[in-house]
Amino acid sequence: MTNSFLHDLVRAARWHRRLLAGLFAAAAVYFALVAVSPPPAASTPVLAAARDLPGGLTPAAGDIRTLRLPTSTVPAGVLPPGTDLSHRVLATAVRSGEPLTDARFLTPTAVPPGLLAYPLRLDDADIAALLRPGDRIDLYAASATADASATRLAEAVPILALPAPTRSTGALVVLAASPGTAARLAQASANTRLTVALTPDTS
Incomplete structure (x- = not known):
């Protein structure tokens, strides 16, 4: 019985020797690669x-x-x-x-001492597209009549940020403004159209 079993086992191994050889070779290659592969990066x-x-x-x-x-x-x-x-x-x-x-x-450190971050919506998004954080701008209240000049509300106000547009009209800019300037801009924006001009780079 035992001899018959061993005979059958040897015959099966011979019959599948190519398959077994392939499996052993693949296992050897796998373990060799694992051994030489670098550890995963931290x-x-x-x-x-x-x-x-x-x-x-x-x-x-x-x-x-x-x-x-x-x-x-x-x-x-x-x-x-x-x-x-x-x-x-x-x-x-x-x-x-x-x-x-x-x-x-x-951050609070982005706003100079004595100033505050004031968000202002400009009516003309194309003008806002020309601006960059760090630019300084003069702000004007445009007159509703053709014969009157615009009133300058603030001078050389730094731009802190330009948030991405969230609606179809106008554009938001975040300014570093004094409390007095912020109050003038808030009052003017409620009644008139605001526009801006870039100031010369004096750095």
Whole structure:
């Protein structure tokens, strides 16, 4: 009985020797590759945009996700998971999947002492498209009559941010304005059309 079993086992092995040889060869190659493969690169979890986000937005839980990046490629200032974003406002638009860094947000240190971040909607989006953060602008209240000159409301006001458009008309700009300038702009924007002019670069 035992001899018959061994005979059948040897015959089966001979019959499938090519298949067995192939399996053993594949296993040898696999284990050799595992032995010489480098260990997986270290990764770091970071916060990233879960969708395209416009500037001027305070991201909510559904706007962000955790992304793991190779530690060597993590950008400086990246925000780790768990960062409180409830009081942070995006200074510019962010693409889906982009890691969120501190430079993407307006912070209290971005506003010079004695000034405040004042959002102002300009009627002409084409004019706003010419502006960039860091530009300084003069602001005018345009007269409703053709024979009257425009009134200059503020001079050399710095632009902090240009949020992405969220509606079809006008464009939003965020200015670093004094409380007095902000009050004049708020009053004028309620009654007249505001326009801007770029000031010369004196740097």
